[in-house]
Amino acid sequence: MTESRDTDQDFELKLLLxxxxxxxxxxxxxxxxxxxxxxxxxxxxxxxxxHISDLIPLFxxxxxxxxxxxxxxxxxxxxxxxxPEFFKSLRENIIPLLKTYPFIKVWxxxxxxGQEAYSMAILLDEEGxxxxxxxxxxxxxxxxxxxxxxxxxxEEDMALYEENYRLAGGKTELSKYCHRGYDSVKFNGRLAEHxxxxxxxxxxxxxxxxxNLILCRNVLxxxxxxxxxxxxxxxxxxxxxxxxxxxxxxxxxLFSAIDDHLEVTxxxxxxxxxxx
Amino acid sequence: MNGGVVVVGASAGGLSALEILLTELGANFPAPVIVTKHxxxxxxxxxxxxxxxxxxxxxxxxxxxxxxxxxxxxxxxGGYHLQIEDKETLSxxxxxQVCHSRPSVDVLFxxxxxxxxxxxxxxxLTGANKDGAEGIKAVKEAGGATIVQNPExxxxxxxxxxxxxxGCVDHVLDLSDIAICLKAMSFNLGPK
Numbered sequence: 001m002t003e004s005r006d007t008d009q010d011f012e013l014k015l016l017l018x019x020x021x022x023x024x025x026x027x028x029x030x031x032x033x034x035x036x037x038x039x040x041x042x043x044x045x046x047x048x049x050x051h052i053s054d055l056i057p058l059f060x061x062x063x064x065x066x067x068x069x070x071x072x073x074x075x076x077x078x079x080x081x082x083x084p085e086f087f088k089s090l091r092e093n094i095i096p097l098l099k100t101y102p103f104i105k106v107w108x109x110x111x112x113x114g115q116e117a118y119s120m121a122i123l124l125d126e127e128g129x130x131x132x133x134x135x136x137x138x139x140x141x142x143x144x145x146x147x148x149x150x151x152x153x154x155e156e157d158m159a160l161y162e163e164n165y166r167l168a169g170g171k172t173e174l175s176k177y178c179h180r181g182y183d184s185v186k187f188n189g190r191l192a193e194h195x196x197x198x199x200x201x202x203x204x205x206x207x208x209x210x211x212n213l214i215l216c217r218n219v220l221x222x223x224x225x226x227x228x229x230x231x232x233x234x235x236x237x238x239x240x241x242x243x244x245x246x247x248x249x250x251x252x253x254l255f256s257a258i259d260d261h262l263e264v265t266x267x268x269x270x271x272x273x274x275x276x
Numbered sequence: 277m278n279g280g281v282v283v284v285g286a287s288a289g290g291l292s293a294l295e296i297l298l299t300e301l302g303a304n305f306p307a308p309v310i311v312t313k314h315x316x317x318x319x320x321x322x323x324x325x326x327x328x329x330x331x332x333x334x335x336x337x338x339x340x341x342x343x344x345x346x347x348x349x350x351x352x353x354g355g356y357h358l359q360i361e362d363k364e365t366l367s368x369x370x371x372x373q374v375c376h377s378r379p380s381v382d383v384l385f386x387x388x389x390x391x392x393x394x395x396x397x398x399x400x401l402t403g404a405n406k407d408g409a410e411g412i413k414a415v416k417e418a419g420g421a422t423i424v425q426n427p428e429x430x431x432x433x434x435x436x437x438x439x440x441x442x443g444c445v446d447h448v449l450d451l452s453d454i455a456i457c458l459k460a461m462s463f464n465l466g467p468k
Binding site (some may be wrong): 084249255 | 317318337338339340341342353356358359361362367368369370371372383387390391406
């Protein structure tokens with residue numbers, strides 16, 4: 001009984017992902033299974049259908065329903081200076097290195113609504129580097145990118161952001177970088193001038209320039225091991241010589257092929273440097 | 277590995293409850309024990325230290341795509357949901373909170389039910405939150421066994437009570453009896 005239920009579920013999921021890929025070009029087949037199933041279940045609930053395969057006609061013929069699914073597939077949970085200790089380590093261990101370069105290129109792969117890119121711009125500004133810096137922030141979700149470009153976030157999140165900023169070694173107050181109005185805060189346009197938000201899909205798109213610093217944090221957890229390996233290779237190939245790669249605190253490069261070509265700068269905070 | 281798994285959920289009061297349970301399981305418990313206890317980001321290090329000291333099992337903080345094995349305990353890190361990806365592998369997510377919690381017990385139990393079906397035991401301990409009740413239901417519906425700490429002797433009874441209210445709980449037991457029950461079930465959970 002259980003056996004056949006599992007098999008049906010696998011089969012239906014495969015068909016659904018195939019339909020999505022054929023019609024829209026999105027490849028979700030190598031996404032991590034558990035998180036993918038949570039999203040599929042949620043959309044079954046929202047749509048009031050009983051079987052995974054019932055989502056196939058829905059996603060094929062109802063584009064807004066599918067757009068909602070895509071939005072759900074790209075993770076939008078993020079915050080300013082998330083994991084303050086990570087930003088503290090960046091400031092202490094990586095900023096001195098960046099100061100030796102005449103021009104600095106930074107890539108946030110999977111930037112969602114952009115808080116981390118703005119956090120980085122603030123950090124670079126405080127270290128006197130922003131003016132010789134270009135930050136690329138990419139995601140495959142256009143809706144998230146539109147939000148990111150506005151630099152507008154709910155004011156109720158500011159208490160957490162301020163606390164993170166302080167723990168990350170911030171030099172002043174976060175409120176100095178934004179203005180308030182209508183229950184929102186908007187980060188200064190001066191920061192956004194140095195950030196280019198662009199659509200890039202880590203699953204299907206290629207290498208992205210010669211970066212000095214790449215941040216791809218808590219994105220790999222949504223991919224299976226094969227796709228993780230492929231994306232890690234892509235990130236590695238997008239680094240300049242001796243470039244810096246940062247991944248999420250509970251993510252691993254240990255089993256990937258690039259592990260041999262990276263040296264550890266901060267193991268706890270998952271900060272690595274290309275060896276050549 | 278083709279054995280089963282034990283998943284454990286706990287919240288307020290969970291530290292000492294986990295200490296007792298993981299100590300009494302003994303060093304030779306054959307199945308991996310996957311634990312989600314509500315905690316803030318960073319607090320998992322302290323929890324891991326305390327449990328490592330008291331339990332004869334090897335206690336780890338879970339990493340993404342980590343392989344699991346018997347005689348080991350895996351703890352959800354703060355700020356992440358911990359999930360069972362397949363019979364050998366764990367995965368993490370930073371999806372939105374469930375029952376105001378990340379990690380959430382429901383998320384762990386639902387993913388475990390998906391993968392392990394009948395070859396699992398879900399255990400819910402003390403807590404002041406209804407997280408885990410949906411998870412217990414998912415475990416039961418998939419054919420797994422469900423055990424809840426006796427609310428009369430739990431430090432905070434809300435979590436066990438919410439689970440019992442679903443009607444999907446097989447056994448309501450005191451902590452030391454949970455360990456005895458698990459050891460009795462373990463022939464069904466170890467590697468085949």
